[in-house]
Amino acid sequence: MIGALHAMAMLQVALPSATRPAVITVGLLYFAVIIAISIWAARRTRTASDFFVAGKGIGLIALTVASVSVSVSGFAFIGGPGLIYAVGLGAMYIVLPAAVTNVMGAWVLAKRMRLLAEARGLITIPDAIGARYRSRAAQGLSAIAILFGIVGYMATNALAMGVVINSIFGVGLGWGIWIGMGITLAYSASGGILAGIYNDVFQGTLMGVASVLVFLFVLQFGGGLGEISRTILAHDAAILSPWGKLTPLAALSFYFVFSMGSLGQPQAVHKYYMLRDPLQLKWYPLLKTLGLILVLLLYFGVGVGVKSFVLGGRLAPLTSPDQATPTLLLDVTPIVLAALVFSGVAAATMSAANSFINIGAAIVTHDLPIAFGRRVTNELRWGRIVTIVIAVAAAVTAQRSGTMVAFLGIFGWGLFASTLVPALAVGLNWQGATRAGALASIATGLIVTLALETTAYLKVFRFPAGVTASAVAMVSSFLVFFVVSWLTRDNAAAEIDPDIRLVMDI
Amino acid sequence: MTRRAALIALFSAILAIAAGYASAFSKGGAPTWGAWLLALGIPIALGAIMILGAVRGKQGIGSLKFPFAFVILVLMIGFGAALALPGTEGPLSRLWLGLPLRAAIVIYGVGLLPIIVLPVAYAMTFETLTLSSEDVDRVRAVGRDRKSGVPATPEASAE
Numbered sequence: 001m002i003g004a005l006h007a008m009a010m011l012q013v014a015l016p017s018a019t020r021p022a023v024i025t026v027g028l029l030y031f032a033v034i035i036a037i038s039i040w041a042a043r044r045t046r047t048a049s050d051f052f053v054a055g056k057g058i059g060l061i062a063l064t065v066a067s068v069s070v071s072v073s074g075f076a077f078i079g080g081p082g083l084i085y086a087v088g089l090g091a092m093y094i095v096l097p098a099a100v101t102n103v104m105g106a107w108v109l110a111k112r113m114r115l116l117a118e119a120r121g122l123i124t125i126p127d128a129i130g131a132r133y134r135s136r137a138a139q140g141l142s143a144i145a146i147l148f149g150i151v152g153y154m155a156t157n158a159l160a161m162g163v164v165i166n167s168i169f170g171v172g173l174g175w176g177i178w179i180g181m182g183i184t185l186a187y188s189a190s191g192g193i194l195a196g197i198y199n200d201v202f203q204g205t206l207m208g209v210a211s212v213l214v215f216l217f218v219l220q221f222g223g224g225l226g227e228i229s230r231t232i233l234a235h236d237a238a239i240l241s242p243w244g245k246l247t248p249l250a251a252l253s254f255y256f257v258f259s260m261g262s263l264g265q266p267q268a269v270h271k272y273y274m275l276r277d278p279l280q281l282k283w284y285p286l287l288k289t290l291g292l293i294l295v296l297l298l299y300f301g302v303g304v305g306v307k308s309f310v311l312g313g314r315l316a317p318l319t320s321p322d323q324a325t326p327t328l329l330l331d332v333t334p335i336v337l338a339a340l341v342f343s344g345v346a347a348a349t350m351s352a353a354n355s356f357i358n359i360g361a362a363i364v365t366h367d368l369p370i371a372f373g374r375r376v377t378n379e380l381r382w383g384r385i386v387t388i389v390i391a392v393a394a395a396v397t398a399q400r401s402g403t404m405v406a407f408l409g410i411f412g413w414g415l416f417a418s419t420l421v422p423a424l425a426v427g428l429n430w431q432g433a434t435r436a437g438a439l440a441s442i443a444t445g446l447i448v449t450l451a452l453e454t455t456a457y458l459k460v461f462r463f464p465a466g467v468t469a470s471a472v473a474m475v476s477s478f479l480v481f482f483v484v485s486w487l488t489r490d491n492a493a494a495e496i497d498p499d500i501r502l503v504m505d506i
Numbered sequence: 507m508t509r510r511a512a513l514i515a516l517f518s519a520i521l522a523i524a525a526g527y528a529s530a531f532s533k534g535g536a537p538t539w540g541a542w543l544l545a546l547g548i549p550i551a552l553g554a555i556m557i558l559g560a561v562r563g564k565q566g567i568g569s570l571k572f573p574f575a576f577v578i579l580v581l582m583i584g585f586g587a588a589l590a591l592p593g594t595e596g597p598l599s600r601l602w603l604g605l606p607l608r609a610a611i612v613i614y615g616v617g618l619l620p621i622i623v624l625p626v627a628y629a630m631t632f633e634t635l636t637l638s639s640e641d642v643d644r645v646r647a648v649g650r651d652r653k654s655g656v657p658a659t660p661e662a663s664a665e
Contacts, residue, residue: 099616119645238595241595252545293621
């Protein structure tokens with residue numbers, strides 16, 4: 001859910017060295033389990049459907065934990081607590097939408113996408129857009145938009161992996177990137193999404209356990225949430241005001257972008273195709289929401305906890321806000337707990353990278369050829385080849401300057417949200433939406449996001465506080481979608497195939 | 507009717523949010539009413555898109571109107587209280603479950619109350635209002651028919 005900010009946070013943080021025997025041992029055990037799961041999954045991957053959607057054969061619990069794992073990313077462990085340390089509760093508006101986003105996704109997308117997989121055997125998000133609007137152009141344009149976002153996400157995740165692995169093993173940033181991407185690539189290329197899902201299950205479990213343990217430790221160390229709050233209120237009360245040190249508009253803007261935008265995040269939406277039995281969707285939102293809350297306990301606990309410990313004189317002032325988690329782990333908590341969290345951060349970056357590699361490979365080998373009226377003859381073999389190309393390209397890009405890579409990663413979330421939410425989330429639930437509306441909306445999201453992010457990066461202008469390119473692009477895309485669909489509404493009914501209409505009516 | 511109302515609500519809420527963002531470009535920074543537009547527009551937009559997803563065919567949303575109304579109100583009241591209540595946080599503030607009042611409203615109200623209601627409502631009404639085994643069978647039958655005769659990808663002829 002919060003991968004866009006993950007970029008900046010992970011790139012700006014110079015993680016301190018955690019090279020201690022316990023951390024290295026837990027790190028090695030972590031990688032051994034990843035390799036074992038990957039070998040097991042590779043033996044079970046025989047078709048393109050196995051490779052891209054795990055043959056629609058994932059059970060409820062596995063899918064839930066995997067979905068939590070890819071939704072979180074390392075930002076929840078490092079950048080998020082640092083943001084709370086810096087700006088207070090305003091940073092919570094990034095994660096507060098978790099209370100509604102999973103069930104919103106279930107009502108708006110999960111059922112219809114899973115039924116589309118039954119009716120048409122669809123395996124990608126552009127597939128769903130193409131089928132809904134009976135349009136290869138819409139499928140191709142949405143595929144290009146997703147590919148743009150993936151380029152950024154992959155580079156930032158590769159760099160984040162390098163930072164974490166270097167911190168654990170002390171191998172240097174460059175080798176950290178290649179080791180992290182190499183292992184992720186090995187399981188992505190051999191076992192596809194099946195390896196990804198079961199590694200996500202392991203990684204998500206690790207993240208959940210680490211988060212809960214750290215949260216409980218912070219409460220115990222701080223004498224309870226009340227004592228932690230009292231210390232903060234005595235020294236810097238604005239941290240615990242409802243907006244923290246942000247403006248109300250900025251905090252609410254976070255909530256809007258990270259709630260509505262969640263409906264367009266391919267790494268989460270793509271998972272709806274994979275559930276073995278559509279009727280198991282019944283418990284999916286409840287389980288995923290509870291899992292997400294557990295993983296996010298660290299975000300809140302470390303953020304306010306470290307602020308309180310620093311203000312109360314129990315910890316030295318931090319050199320930068322992003323040092324909140326590493327400082328707590330290495331200076332205060334038992335080293336085994338630190339080892340678990342460092343492995344958890346590596347897990348978060350690897351699960352996100354794997355998911356994006358898989359989606360990117362599906363776009364290149366499946367959606368783009370369809371958009372041009374062609375079919376790849378052996379999607380499984382080409383899927384593996386493209387997986388390797390994407391991973392190597394991401395690792396090479398990640399070796400470039402951090403600022404450049406941060407820029408690439410920053411617009412991922414907003415690009416997915418502005419290009420996919422109206423056409424996919426509204427379009428699958430409104431038969432009045434038209435092909436022209438979808439095309440105009442996707443194009444608007446793509447152009448507005450790229451134009452605003454690029455000009456902001458080049459410092460051509462600055463947004464006022466609280467306004468972001470992601471928010472402007474998503475709002476523009478919505479309005480264009482409604483207006484163009486309304487103007488071209490005469491064709492709406494004729495553009496929907498009977499089986500798609502049935503899926504939309506149910 | 508329900509679907510139409512949800513669409514109008516979603517469009518209106520997005521317009522309100524757009525106006526809220528536009529207000530930030532005014533001289534002197536965002537006026538207070540700009541944040542209020544987001545505080546009201548966001549709950550309506552989220553509620554409307556959930557209702558849009560929950561409507562089946564020409565039916566309404568049945569008993570789901572209660573959890574949807576509850577969550578829209580919780581978000582509106584939570585954001586509204588954070589904007590309207592005076593900022594009096596200090597060392598002697600009364601704490602509610604470990605947090606000062608306005609923070610507790612946001613963290614426990616906006617962040618946790620919807621979890622108690624929405625996913626449970628989804629599960630409780632799943633077979634009757636969302637998806638039944640008969641629905642799945644119908645879609646599978648259509649899928650089988652299509653597989654036997656029609657290609658599964660978007661038709662080029664439609665472009």
